[in-house]
Amino acid sequence: MPKGKTLPTDVIDQWPEVLKDIKIEVIPVEYVNSVLVTFVDGKIWEIDLTKTVEDVDVTDALEDLIDEYEDAITNIDFRLDTERVKKDITKRTQLFMKKRK
DSSP states (O other): OOSSEEOOHHHHTTSHHHHTTOEESOOOGGGEEEEEEEETTSOEEEEEGGGOOTTOOHHHHHHHHHHHHGGGEEEEEEEEOHHHHHHHHHHHHHHHHHHHO
């Protein structure tokens, strides 16, 4: 069985013929729309990554957040830009198939 986690059902439902058997180990940050951080006290922070400041390294900022609130966080949910993933995979597949002819 492949390592990694399966995608959430709501993501798979958007492109089931491709995404149903995918196992995820790493997600490039440019495919993440937002991050939902759930805290022990029930508060939820939604961090919209589509509205980030240009000079901010998103990966470093998320690592800093996790380090600072590590004991208070119960869950982190990364929300994918499924349409962008679909578009990029389709584009790369078409390019690959053209080169094989």
